[in-house]
Amino acid sequence: MLMMFKNLFSKRSQTEEAYLSKPIETSLFKSGDIIRDRYCVKKQILACKSTGWDETYLAIDRDSTDLKQVVIKYLKLNIGRGRSTTAGILFDREMDKLAHLSSQVDCIPRFHDRFQDRDEFYLVQEYVAGRNMAEILANVRLSELETVSFIKTILSALQSIHDRDIIYKYMRLNNIVLRSVDGKLGFLYCGDITNIIEMKPPEPSDGFINHGFFERYKAPEVLALKPQLSSDIFAVGAIGIQCLVGCSLNELAECPSTGEIKWRDHCQVSDRFADILNKMYEQSQRYRYNNVTEVLDALDKLYS
Known part of the structure; x- marks a missing residue:
């Protein structure tokens, strides 16, 4: 693909x-x-x-x-x-x-x-030899077809993790690599140590790392330390939007009343695909896709 x-x-x-x-x-x-x-x-x-x-x-x-x-x-x-x-x-x-x-x-x-x-x-x-997707796609705007194909590939790999009832939680471009050995996408996954680092005393900011930088890529329940499988779908939706607009979601304005980011005016996208991305990137779990299979089915029917 x-x-x-x-x-x-x-x-x-x-x-x-x-x-x-x-x-x-x-x-x-x-x-x-x-x-x-x-x-x-x-x-x-x-x-x-x-x-x-x-x-x-x-x-x-x-x-x-x-x-x-x-x-x-x-x-x-x-x-x-x-x-x-x-x-x-x-x-x-x-x-x-x-x-x-x-x-x-x-x-x-x-x-x-x-x-x-x-x-x-x-x-x-x-050690995974390859190219980091955050660098490959830095300031790059993909077409709708390229974005659809890209997130389908991410979702297919993610499904193998979800099938084992494991939440990735760190799904974003800088944790995805295009592997040299086989040309496939891989995740730089290193386990969930949330319960361990919660024992760590708070440290003053060093001015180098912005801990809130990825918040728009995290579902609300992740920020509340209650992640679900659909939380990863939220993050993949964020990646899809980023690929279309060609910039970090942190650079986009948000609606004051709903908190949702305004992204549709920054790219060319069909209504059907935009609806899929919005449902993936839905703030409420209740209205988001429940699992990867549902998203892949929707994408498979996108142009039918």
């Missing part, structure tokens, strides 16, 4: 980096550092805390026969020993779920390892 985007992608992005690089000044590890006598750090590749992790690194697994590249995610809680034990139990539970999920579906990185050192937590995952 993504063949229709092949020329667009090759022209818009020459990078082969799936993970957006935003190094911070005070990273814990530097190039050449060895973690747990096994992983040799190459570089920091992400400093975005939108998924809860503090820092992310590209490293080499020295114990692998082919010196495999891996991604290491790091979280420090700064809590007492007793609470660290509780956090460790929650961490192990979520990592077990992540390991099982990554063995069942091929749209997320493979689980590689996890470990804990007091109140410091580490997740090691497969």
